[in-house]
Amino acid sequence: MNKFLIYLSGFVILSLYFILTIFILPSEFLMxxxxxxxxxxxxxxxxxxxxxxxxxxLDITSVNNGDYADIHIVSVAFPELIEIDDVVKIATYDFTLxxxxxxxxxxxxxxxxGGVETTIxxxxxxxxxxxPLKSDVETHFxxxxxxxxxxxxxxxxxxxxxxHTSDVSHYPYSGILDHQNEHVLVYSVTVNP
Amino acid sequence: MTTLTxxxxxxxxxxxxxxxxxxxxIFTSFGILLVTVGGSWDITNHLxxxxxxxxxxxxxxxxxxxxxxxxxxxxxxxxxxxxQKFKDSYFLSLKIxxxxxxxxxxxxxxxxxxxxxxxxxxxxxxxxFTLITGMFLCSVGGMIGISRYLKFNNSQSIAKYLLILAVxxxxxxxxxxxxxxxxxxxxxxFFEFNPEPTIAFIIASLAYPFLISLSLTLIFRLxxxxxxxxxxxxxxxLLIYSSTAIIPNFxxxxxxxxxxxxxxxxxxxxxxxxxxxxxxxxxxAGGLVGSIFYMVYYPYVMYTYNEILLGKLVSPSLIYFVYFxxxxxxxxxxxxxxxxxxxxxxxxxxxxxKKILMN
Numbered sequence: 001m002n003k004f005l006i007y008l009s010g011f012v013i014l015s016l017y018f019i020l021t022i023f024i025l026p027s028e029f030l031m032x033x034x035x036x037x038x039x040x041x042x043x044x045x046x047x048x049x050x051x052x053x054x055x056x057x058l059d060i061t062s063v064n065n066g067d068y069a070d071i072h073i074v075s076v077a078f079p080e081l082i083e084i085d086d087v088v089k090i091a092t093y094d095f096t097l098x099x100x101x102x103x104x105x106x107x108x109x110x111x112x113x114g115g116v117e118t119t120i121x122x123x124x125x126x127x128x129x130x131x132p133l134k135s136d137v138e139t140h141f142x143x144x145x146x147x148x149x150x151x152x153x154x155x156x157x158x159x160x161x162x163x164h165t166s167d168v169s170h171y172p173y174s175g176i177l178d179h180q181n182e183h184v185l186v187y188s189v190t191v192n193p
Numbered sequence: 194m195t196t197l198t199x200x201x202x203x204x205x206x207x208x209x210x211x212x213x214x215x216x217x218x219i220f221t222s223f224g225i226l227l228v229t230v231g232g233s234w235d236i237t238n239h240l241x242x243x244x245x246x247x248x249x250x251x252x253x254x255x256x257x258x259x260x261x262x263x264x265x266x267x268x269x270x271x272x273x274x275x276x277q278k279f280k281d282s283y284f285l286s287l288k289i290x291x292x293x294x295x296x297x298x299x300x301x302x303x304x305x306x307x308x309x310x311x312x313x314x315x316x317x318x319x320x321x322f323t324l325i326t327g328m329f330l331c332s333v334g335g336m337i338g339i340s341r342y343l344k345f346n347n348s349q350s351i352a353k354y355l356l357i358l359a360v361x362x363x364x365x366x367x368x369x370x371x372x373x374x375x376x377x378x379x380x381x382x383f384f385e386f387n388p389e390p391t392i393a394f395i396i397a398s399l400a401y402p403f404l405i406s407l408s409l410t411l412i413f414r415l416x417x418x419x420x421x422x423x424x425x426x427x428x429x430x431l432l433i434y435s436s437t438a439i440i441p442n443f444x445x446x447x448x449x450x451x452x453x454x455x456x457x458x459x460x461x462x463x464x465x466x467x468x469x470x471x472x473x474x475x476x477x478a479g480g481l482v483g484s485i486f487y488m489v490y491y492p493y494v495m496y497t498y499n500e501i502l503l504g505k506l507v508s509p510s511l512i513y514f515v516y517f518x519x520x521x522x523x524x525x526x527x528x529x530x531x532x533x534x535x536x537x538x539x540x541x542x543x544x545x546x547k548k549i550l551m552n
Contacts, residue, residue, distance in 0.1 A: 003468055010461045014481070017457040021488055022524060025451045026517035035444070035510050068444075070508035097242070114506035131242035132509070162508045 037133075037161025038066025040171045041074060049190045055146040056189050057091065062141065062159050064133045066169070071162040072133035074141050077125035077178060079154050084124045092142035097129040099141075110180040112164045122179040125156075133161075150193040156184035207279055211342060214272030214283055218338030219355070220265025221290055222362050225332040227258030228297075229365035233437035236316070236378075236493075241442055241509050259297060262331050266294040269338060282345065282551070286338035293330030300324035315379030316372065317386045325369045332362035340415050340549050353416045357426050360415070364408040364430060368490070371400040375497045390500040397497045401490055402483030402531035406538025407545070409459070409482050410475060413466060414546035420467040427459030427482070431489070438493060444510040445492060455488050475539050483535020487523050492516050498523050 041062035050056050062074045074095075081087060082104060090099060102108060102125045109115040128141045147153045156178050161169045170182065178184045231254030238251060273280060273287045304320035314321060339359040343352055373379070375393040379386035388396070408430075409423050416422045435452050439445050462478035487494055495516040499505055502522055507515050546552075 006464065006468060010465060013457060014461055017454055021451065021454055021485075022520060025454075026520050029448065029451070029513055029517050032447075034514065068510065070510050114508070116504060116506050162506070163511050164506075 034165045035067035035069075035163060036166045036169060037064050037069030037072065037163070038168045038171075039064055039069070039072055039074075039159035039161040041157065041159045043157050043185065043187055045187050045189060047189060049192065050147075051192050052147070052150050055144050057142060057144050058155060058157075058187060059092070059142040060140070060157060061138055063138045064135055064161060066135065066161065068135060069133045069161040069163075070131065072130045072139065073160045073162070074128045074139070075125055075156075075158050075160070076128075076141070076143060077123055077156040077184070079123045079156060079178075080147075080149070080151075081124050084126070087146055087148060088126070089144045089146075090126070090142070091144050092140050093128065094140050095128040095130045096133075097131055100127040100129065101125075102127065108180060110182070112160060112170055112182055114162055114164060119180060145189075147189075147191045150191045153189045153191050155187045155189075157187060158182055158184045203277070206275060207277060210272045210275035210277075211279065211283075211345070212272070214269050214276065214287075214338060215342040217265045217267070217269030217272055218286060218290070218335045218342070219358065220268060221262050221294075221331050222265070222335030222339065222359050224258045224260070224262030224265055225328050225335065225362035225366060226358070227261065228255050228328055229258075229362060229369060230433055230437055231255035231258060232369060233365075233434065234441065237438050237441045259301075263294055263298065265335065266290045266331070269334075282341060283338060286334050286341065288334070289330050289337065290334030293327045293332075293334055296323050296327030297331060298327075300327055311381065311383040313381065314384075315381050315386055316376055317374065317379035317388070318381075318384070322373060325366060325373060328366040329363070329370060332366050336360060336363050337549050341551070343415075344550050350419060353419050353422065354425070356412050356416050357422065357429060360408055360412045360426060361429055361433075364404065364426075365433065367404050367408075368401070371396065371404065372493065375400075376493060377496055377500050390497075393497050394501050397494060398527040398530055399534050401486040401494070402527075402534040403538045403541075405486055405489060406479035406483045406535040407542050408538075409462070410479055410539045410542040411546055413475075413478075414542055415549065418466070418470055421463060423463040423466065423478075424456070424460045428456050431455055434489075434491075439491075442509055442512070445513050448491075448513050452488075452491055455485060458482055458485050476536050479535040479539035480532040481535070483531045483533075483538060484528055486531055487520065487527065495519055 039062060041060050043058055043060045046057035060074060064072050078088065084101060093099060102121050104121055104124060106121045107118050108121045110117050110119040130139055159171045167173060172183045172185050175183050176186055231251040235251035269287055269290055273283050276283060300320050300323040303323060307314055307318060307320045336359040339355055343355065374388055375397040377387045409427060412426050413423050435449060439449060439452060458481050462481050465474050466478055492512045496507065498519050499507060499515055502519055503515065505515055
């Protein structure tokens with residue numbers, strides 16, 4: 001009789017364990033709110049017009065206005081270039097990870113999927129990354145650019161927070177789409193001959 | 194004044210040498226325990242991208258562990274050398290410890306050369322696999338040494354708890370081998386060592402349940418069916434895993450309550466085996482503990498199943514969301530194979546315990 005009671009209690013407890021771990025707790029945890037990072041940035045151009053062989057500077061200050069971000073990315077891309085070479089130099093950089101240089105033809109993530117969906121890069125870019133970034137922490141990424149051709153020199157800038165859990169987890173929220181099908185702000189400088 | 198006869202001096206030397214061998218085996222096992230704990234903690238730090246230097250706490254733990262294991266193998270050798278006619282009984286343990294420590298210490302320079310040529314490596318790489326294999330062999334050697342000492346000396350119940358120290362490093366280092374062959378953490382700029390997702394799925398689904406069942410039923414047999422030992426070993430595994438893989442990630446801290454529930458099946462299996470030690474009870478215990486492998490290996494096992502079932506980007510704060518999103522689907526696919534592997538773990542533990550205890 002005693003043994004029977006112990007077996008019975010054991011099976012009841014085991015049933016409770018499986019119900020809790022497979023059904024109840026998972027749905028409880030899945031109902032908790034996910035973190036929503038809210039990246040944004042301010043970029044300041046030193047000049048809007050330069051003479052060929054002169055340089056200009058783009059100072060970017062980015063911040064995470066939302067929840068803790070596992071990864072905070074600021075990307076600057078150069079649609080007028082085929083390679084970065086010595087046209088672009090990093091002047092200030094305080095992100096936690098080293099900058100990543102992306103060349104034309106590389107496989108890169110798209111549509112804010114963090115690499116789950118991919119595409120091929122059509123122009124070079126530099127990605128600055130902090131892992132992680134707490135709320136309200138500022139990061140800086142300043143570049144000096146010396147164009148080698150006259151004309152309009154465009155720079156695409158965007159910032160993305162991961163986990164990308166909302167439409168505010170990237171900045172800008174709308175506007176021009178780049179080769180990764182992600183929104184960018186465009187900073188243009190006229191290079192006179 | 195008493196004088197030692199040749200016979201009693203031989204016995205004294207044998208006892209002393211055997212004890213030195215035991216201390217050596219304990220050191221070897223304890224060292225590997227530190228290496229595995231440090232390794233698991235280090236993986237978590239890498240996933241969280243915590244700033245790392247050579248002098249980080251996980252590295253300190255790992256290198257101290259290697260030094261302790263090395264001391265252990267030297268002590269085992271010294272003890273074994275003076276064992277005279279008992280040498281054969283401990284030779285298997287010593288041989289495995291020596292091969293293990295050779296691989297373990299050789300992996301260091303190999304890792305340095307690899308880093309010099311190919312930069313940072315992932316979880317699975319030739320030096321890392323050499324290291325984990327060395328850890329596994331050292332821990333197996335230590336386990337055999339401790340188990341045989343306890344058997345030959347008819348050790349009392351309390352001494353049998355030493356078996357926990359003998360088996361836990363084997364369980365942890367074998368988990369490391371399975372993880373490196375199934376987790377998608379091994380892609381680098383130079384090499385793509387990530388396992389093929391379907392193969393990784395199969396490895397994880399079969400090997401983890403087998404290992405849990407084998408470890409728990411093996412310690413139960415080695416201890417001559419000691420009540421409580423299975424629960425303590427299971428609980429210790431959960432404690433180590435939670436403190437190295439869950440607590441360091443603040444986003445997962447709340448899930449500790451979920452993880453700690455996994456102690457229940459271990460305790461129930463222990464109680465059922467206390468009441469009834471039949472083959473049926475052993476198979477029930479093996480199947481039960483095998484079936485909960487997805488919960489026991491929370492959270493990292495999720496990465497293997499995510500590759501093939503969801504394909505989501507998993508950043509550290511999303512780990513438990515993806516884990517819980519997958520739990521029911523994973524169990525639908527793996528429950529029956531896991532129970533069967535749990536049964537096989539029971540059968541294998543019977544053969545292995547006979548070999549270890551020279552029955």
